[in-house]
Amino acid sequence: MARTRRTKGAGSVFQDAKGTWHFKRYLGTDPMTGKRRVIEVRGKSKAETRARYEAKLADYERTGLLPNHNSPTVADYAERWLADYRTRVKPNTYTTRAGRIHACCQLIGGIRLNELTAEHIRLCMRALAERLAPSTLKDHYVSLKMVLDQAETDELIHTNPMRKVKPPRVEPTPTTILEPDQPRRLLEAIPTSMGTNRHGPTDTTDDKEMWALLFEIAFTTGLRPGERRALMPFQLETRNGIHGVNICQQIQRVF
Known part of the structure; x- marks a missing residue:
């Protein structure tokens, strides 16, 4: 046979x-x-x-890992892209990017990649603009473009439709700077304002002093919360007679 x-x-x-x-x-x-x-x-x-x-x-x-007669939807391909992106960036970066992409997918995730048009994306951006600040909206635009750029590289679409969509306009906003006496007034108010009308355990004197110290460090150094919470004794340095903090680490959430 x-x-x-x-x-x-x-x-x-x-x-x-x-x-x-x-x-x-x-x-x-x-x-x-x-x-x-x-x-x-x-x-x-x-x-x-x-x-x-x-x-x-x-x-x-x-x-979309294997071509067939049906193009993958935007949401399905986005999940595949995010799974790879997660292995290349820090947890906080991934969480922020995933949130942006999922927000876009709530609006256009059901559309197949090969049917996605520039008008779909414009409608998505307009809908998001109703509840987002311009700078945040632009980050959504960039996140979606990253996904579709990869889809084009994977030959799932001929041309990225994002090229026909102008990015959201972001107007520069002035930075608000505290008045010279405002940090001092806040630090002076902390010991008397904390632990008076709160539910649960009341802060001890040591707790209040620690809060005051954290605020003082924040104002005097400009450190971000993750950097302040990761401070270690070895980071306190003196160079040329000037005392300072060598910022070389910060606390981050891990998966």
């Missing part, structure tokens, strides 16, 4: 010496790395392995 050869690109199915079934398929070359991409699953039975293989294949097609 003649053996039937599998269609090119259909992948391979085999059982190894230990009885484990393997379903493997080559997905071509990754346009970013130039390396071959492979999808492979294993299982104890052929039926179980096939089901896992088809589920993984469907997920690849849904997110």
Whole structure:
């Protein structure tokens, strides 16, 4: 009986010496790395392995890792992009970027990438502009552009429609600077204003002194909260007779 050869690109199915079934398929070359991409699953039975293989294949097609007749939606591709972005940036950076992209996806996430137009994006930006400051809105614009730039690189869209959309205009705003006596007045008010009309435990004298010290450090050094909370004795330095703080670390949330 003649053996039937599998269609090119259909992948391979085999059982190894230990009885484990393997379903493997080559997905071509990754346009970013130039390396071959492979999808492979294993299982104890052929039926179980096939089901896992088809589920993984469907997920690849849904997110655009594997081309098919249906383009992935903006939301599905954005989740794939964020999963990769998360491995390259700090937790706080990821959290901020993910929030911007998810806000955009609430408006245009259901549209398929190959059907997304510049007008869709303009409508999205106008809707967000009703509740966001211009600078925050521009960051949403930049975040969405990063996702669609990658979709263009992945050849899921021919041209990024963001190129036809002007970025939100951000007017420069003057920086508000405290009057010379305002920090002093605040520091003087802390010991008497804290712990008088609050629910729960009342701050002790040591607590109040610590709060006063934190405010004083903030005003005199300009340190951000994460930098202040990470201060260690070794960061206190004296250079050329001048006392100062060497800022080299800060506290950040980790996943």
